Amino acid sequence: MSRTVTVGLDRSPESRAAAEWAAREALLRGLPLKIVHVAEPAPVLVSQAPLVGPETRQHWTRQIPDEAAEGLRLRHPGLEVLTEQLTGPVPDALCEAADSAELLALGSRGFGGIGGFVVGSVSLAVVARVARPVVVVREGEQAADEHGMDPAGVPSAATPFRPVVLALDVDHPDDTLLEFAFDAAARRETLLRVVSAWPETAMSYYRFPGDAELQDDLERSHRTALAEALRPWRQKFPGVDVIEASRCGSAAQVVVGAARDASLAVVGRRIRTDSLGAHIGHVTHAVLHHTGAPVAVVAHH
Numbered sequence: 001m002s003r004t005v006t007v008g009l010d011r012s013p014e015s016r017a018a019a020e021w022a023a024r025e026a027l028l029r030g031l032p033l034k035i036v037h038v039a040e041p042a043p044v045l046v047s048q049a050p051l052v053g054p055e056t057r058q059h060w061t062r063q064i065p066d067e068a069a070e071g072l073r074l075r076h077p078g079l080e081v082l083t084e085q086l087t088g089p090v091p092d093a094l095c096e097a098a099d100s101a102e103l104l105a106l107g108s109r110g111f112g113g114i115g116g117f118v119v120g121s122v123s124l125a126v127v128a129r130v131a132r133p134v135v136v137v138r139e140g141e142q143a144a145d146e147h148g149m150d151p152a153g154v155p156s157a158a159t160p161f162r163p164v165v166l167a168l169d170v171d172h173p174d175d176t177l178l179e180f181a182f183d184a185a186a187r188r189e190t191l192l193r194v195v196s197a198w199p200e201t202a203m204s205y206y207r208f209p210g211d212a213e214l215q216d217d218l219e220r221s222h223r224t225a226l227a228e229a230l231r232p233w234r235q236k237f238p239g240v241d242v243i244e245a246s247r248c249g250s251a252a253q254v255v256v257g258a259a260r261d262a263s264l265a266v267v268g269r270r271i272r273t274d275s276l277g278a279h280i281g282h283v284t285h286a287v288l289h290h291t292g293a294p295v296a297v298v299a300h301h
Contacts, residue, residue, distance in 0.1 A: 006101035014107030014139035252286035
């Protein structure tokens with residue numbers, strides 16, 4: 001059985017935005033879209049109502065994925081849309097659904113005028129646990145947001161995609177993360193911007209004779225490491241144009257800044273096998289909360 005692009009859907013506008021993104025992604029990948037809805041317990045007053053039986057409550061919960069599927073089929077001709085109803089704790093059910101998916105899409109809410117986003121506890125729990133890629137999509141995300149402006153300066157889904165931005169740790173470059181980012185850029189026929197940050201050293205604050213030369217050596221070393229990490233992937237994806245961006249400074253700030261004009265931001269999450277358990281790194285956490293583009297979190301060892 002082929003994998004699917006899967007989306008977790010409830011009544012929230014952010015999950016509906018995630019469903020629309022997932023539909024577009026499924027078409028890009030030539031895969032079916034699966035809508036997963038986790039049934040929540042009925043309110044006490046409803047569950048105790050004598051005229052509302054289990055069949056009626058089941059009908060209400062089925063309406064959410066069924067109506068969403070019908071709308072997605074109409075808006076995305078040729079897309080195969082499946083639905084699945086799950087029960088149990090929502091994070092557990094979504095993690096189970098992700099196991100058989102190519103990727104899982106989830107929604108996040110806007111954070112008002114502060115310029116950030118609320119990644120709910122369910123989404124964070126799923127991101128921290130699943131081995132498959134998870135894409136977090138913002139409330140209000142539309143197809144045109146992932147594309148450049150048209151010649152008249154109007155948002156349009158008919159223009160080329162904005163760049164895919166990959167945050168890469170050159171000390172631990174992972175093939176799973178690199179392949180996902182290169183593949184995403186290839187499918188979108190767009191530029192891949194690979195961003196790697198290295199921390200400021202003491203010489204950034206205290207100047208001594210020879211510091212400038214040492215700083216230049218560090219910069220060259222980091223640029224060389226980035227180029228070497230990307231070399232085999234440039235060869236595997238010769239049609240993808242790549243920009244290498246090596247920056248000195250806070251990795252979180254560098255990546256968030258680089259992803260401002262992205263169609264998709266790609267970050268990694270290291271799978272822990274020790275007693276520390278599930279964990280989302282500070283860079284990934286910052287990108288999830290401060291990047292407007294959809295964010296793909298790719299788990300890797």
